[in-house]
Amino acid sequence: MNISLVAPSITSMDMLLTLVEELFEYEVLPKKKEQTQQAIQHLLTNPELGQAWFIELDNDGEKLIAGHIIISYSFSLEHGGRVGLIDQFYLKPEWRQQGIGTVLLPQIEAHAASAGVHALSLEVNIGNKGARKFYEKHEFVPRRQFCMMTKIITAEEIPLHIAS
Secondary structure (H helix, E strand, C coil): CEEEEECCCHHHHHHHHHHHHHHHHHCCCCCCHHHHHHHHHHHHHCHHHEEEEEEEEEECCEEEEEEEEEEEEEEECCCCEEEEEEEEEEECHHHCCCCHHHHHHHHHHHHHHHCCCCEEEECCCCCCHHHHHHHHHCCCCCCCCCCCCCCCCCHHHCCCCCCC
């Protein structure tokens, strides 16, 4: 079985949206179809923001999409420059624990390094011991002294008083 990362196009956006919705359902995240669709389109048309890939399997000539990976880019003084966040790494249930992630992580790291990324981060559900063990096996280190926190904001909530 050959495993490849294939960049989606705008024409395959619906397939990517379906995979993202499957991930949201699996992780019990709120579904915001319109917002997610706009974010995917924005990512696909602005590569400086990050990269999305389908996980494509070639199994005896039959090509299948087994999941997707999305990396977004940011900047960190702590890490000396550009950093990547593995925002989503989703494999359909029938393709998990078959070595696919082990094959893909070095490809993702190589791509990130070529894009000037100094460090990769990711979020793992604290109850997902299998995923945590997998990432630790691949040298991702839990930052136990940190707690990721999020606040959802909207443009209406932010009065702009910016002086230049």
